[in-house]
Amino acid sequence: MTPYAIALHGGAGVKPGRDYSRAEAQLRRLAGDGAEALKRGVSALDAVETAVRALEAEGLCVAGRGSAPNTAGYVELDASIMDGAAMRAGAVAAVRDVVHPITAARRVMDASGHVLLAGAGAMDFIETQGLARVEDPASYYRIPDGVEPADFDDPKAAAHGTVGAVALDRQGRLAAATSTGGTFGKHAGRVGDTPLIGPGTWADSNVAISATGVGEAFILAGGAGDMAARMRYGGADVNAAADAMLADVARRGGDGGVIAVTRSGEVVFAWNSPGMKRAAAGAAIPVFAAVV
Numbered sequence: 001m002t003p004y005a006i007a008l009h010g011g012a013g014v015k016p017g018r019d020y021s022r023a024e025a026q027l028r029r030l031a032g033d034g035a036e037a038l039k040r041g042v043s044a045l046d047a048v049e050t051a052v053r054a055l056e057a058e059g060l061c062v063a064g065r066g067s068a069p070n071t072a073g074y075v076e077l078d079a080s081i082m083d084g085a086a087m088r089a090g091a092v093a094a095v096r097d098v099v100h101p102i103t104a105a106r107r108v109m110d111a112s113g114h115v116l117l118a119g120a121g122a123m124d125f126i127e128t129q130g131l132a133r134v135e136d137p138a139s140y141y142r143i144p145d146g147v148e149p150a151d152f153d154d155p156k157a158a159a160h161g162t163v164g165a166v167a168l169d170r171q172g173r174l175a176a177a178t179s180t181g182g183t184f185g186k187h188a189g190r191v192g193d194t195p196l197i198g199p200g201t202w203a204d205s206n207v208a209i210s211a212t213g214v215g216e217a218f219i220l221a222g223g224a225g226d227m228a229a230r231m232r233y234g235g236a237d238v239n240a241a242a243d244a245m246l247a248d249v250a251r252r253g254g255d256g257g258v259i260a261v262t263r264s265g266e267v268v269f270a271w272n273s274p275g276m277k278r279a280a281a282g283a284a285i286p287v288f289a290a291v292v
């Protein structure tokens with residue numbers, strides 16, 4: 001059987017006793033839909049973009065519609081996407097009021113000649129691409145159900161949300177995508193790991209990875225790119241690579257998790273935060289979703 005698989009996350013860190021059933025049901029449905037699409041021959045790249053767009057639109061996680069304002073009172077969004085077969089990537093950082101940051105990242109990859117566009121210049125580029133914009137931020141953004149305001153003194157409590165997808169298609173191509181409104185209480189202009197190719201998102205011919213957690217610690221630890229390197233020239237298997245990288249994140253004072261899919265269709269979830277919203281499905285993987 002030709003392997004194919006998709007895995008999704010809705011962010012690291014869940015609070016005991018909180019009801020995540022809507023987010024879990026959404027992740028389960030999207031994993032099933034994504035696997036069906038891959039079975040029909042949709043590319044890994046299109047599958048991860050489609051899944052992340054749905055997560056951005058729903059607002060049940062801290063990305064797209066579910067994003068929370070920074071300390072200056074407005075939402076800034078980060079997203080990135082990587083095509084591991086072609087070794088191409090695109091990303092946007094600190095952009096405002098674009099409905100689908102992940103599609104902005106894809107356009108950066110496909111149409112800008114660059115990998116990462118940030119701030120005002122990224123907004124100018126988004127304008128030229130005719131992407132859907134948020135007309136009324138005050139009514140569009142909503143803090144996800146059950147999410148409380150951050151404890152600004154606790155960097156671990158500040159990480160909450162982010163969405164991501166990784167996929168292997170039937171042609172053996174791997175892709176990864178990640179999108180976030182960032183951490184609660186972040187400074188205006190703060191950029192985390194999510195839009196950084198390496199720390200937040202990585203795909204090559206071996207593995208596709210999307211990270212979530214305290215972005216500062218993932219940047220310092222190398223995140224998804226470090227995990228892929230441990231596999232590529234360190235000889236580690238995917239589980240050992242994830243555990244070693246997350247141990248390094250912990251040493252940098254953070255926590256979080258990763259989702260990964262390998263070229264053989266193995267899906268891995270690893271986290272050192274209290275839970276991670278996640279789901280997967282594939283040729284040999286029955287649809288699965290869990291939170292803790």
Ligand code: ASP
Nearest residue numbers: 161162182192212213215
């Ligand atoms: N990693 C994201 C950031 O630091 C936050 C998250 O994953 O929840 O912006």
